[in-house]
Amino acid sequence: MTDSSDLLFNQPVIVEACEEFVQRDMLGIKGSFPGLLQDAPMSSTAVVNGLSQQLIYQLQLIVPDAFVSFDDLNVDLLDAAFPYVQTPAKQALQRAIQDRGQTMQVNSAYRTIAQQMLLYNDRFNNSNPVAPPGASNHQTGLAIDIEDARGWEVYLMRYGWYPLPGDPPHFDYQGGGTIDLRSQSILAFQQLWNLNYPNQKISEDGGFGPQTENALNRSPAPGFSKAPWDGKPRTLRLAMPRMEGSDVLKLQEGLKKAGIVVGADGEFGPATDKAVKEFQQKKGLKPDGIVAVKTREQMA
The missing domain is CATH 1.10.101.10 (PGBD-like superfamily/PGBD)
Known part of the structure; x- marks a missing residue:
């Protein structure tokens, strides 16, 4: 779990507490916390699943076909592991899984900015750094955290998925045909906030500033009343x-x-x-x- 690597959009690396985050998400929590994100317990990022699903769908409306699910592949997923990557990354992942011929356990893939906000709010209780929302590689749609990372390494590297030094479960896709989705991940939230709170609008600039941070913390963990799937x-x-x-x-x-x-x-x-x-x-x-x-x- 990283901020963007030098090979990913020329950004500096922040090595996050990958294994520590995954341990929380293995608690088996499925439903969203019935309150605001800022009040949600940091037991598992699954406590914001409702809001996360709205953010993912809104992002798919912004970048149609670029951001796709890979849950049709031979994978097992944790309760908070949203199986989304960019299309070239999925194609490469599929080849790696086919080559090895085993089920891949995915602990984390795309992490919404709602999930990242939970981790960022709790950063002082982590032993390692935590990237702010929109800055983690997990918002690019080009990152996965998996079990048996070393067993998968040779297969993943064959198709452009590379391990991050110092972060054992984490792999980044470094092939071509991709875009940086991090600003769109923030934009998706900004659009949903403004749809639901037209009298408290924030800038739709794709940047994570104090205004967006405050709004994200005040967002309902189960999701907004006006959802992106209401129209489509x-x-x-x-x-x-x-x-x-x-x-x-x-x-x-x-x-x-x-x-x-x-x-x-x-x-x-x-x-x-x-x-x-x-x-x-x-x-x-x-x-x-x-x-x-x-x-x-x-x-x-």
Whole structure:
């Protein structure tokens, strides 16, 4: 877990407390803290999963197709490990995994600025430095932290993923065809804040200054009331980390109206997956548990 390396956009290196962060995220916490980010406990970065998912979706709206999920590869993910990298980095990761022929355990990949804010707020309790939000390599979409790093090293390096000295689990993709997403990661938050608080607008400049820091700390950990998927729905499915938010709650309420037994907690877990498949089967759709256009049309 680093700030950008000299090979990544010509920025200086900050070696973060990678293994220390991962130990917290292994606590098995899935749901978001029901309050503001600044009040959230630093038990796991999963406590801001709801806000993080909104930030990821907003970033994907800003840079379509450049920033993609790799959870369709042969990987296991921690509860707070969002499986997103830039497209060339995913292609290289896929080749490395295919070459070794084993499942890769990913402890961290893209880390949202909400997650980074938690770590930064708690930096005085860490033994190593912590990069401010927007400055970590984990906001570039070109970084992963994994288990069995040395076992994977030869395969990853073959395709442009290189280990960071002094940070054993961390690898950075250094191939071509990428962009620096860190400012867009901040811009995504600034846009969402302004959408939700039009009377308290902050600059949409992609920079992490005092105004943005203050707003981020005052943001709701479960996510804003006006979400980026309100205008352009996201595809919902069983995933890790668990999808959560207003759209999941709306789905669950729609399933209940259709006579399907399911809880309405705003988290897409195994019970919701089962309920979606039951609904799809009743409607003559492929019962794959994926909520996209056809399933939504049947629920309208």
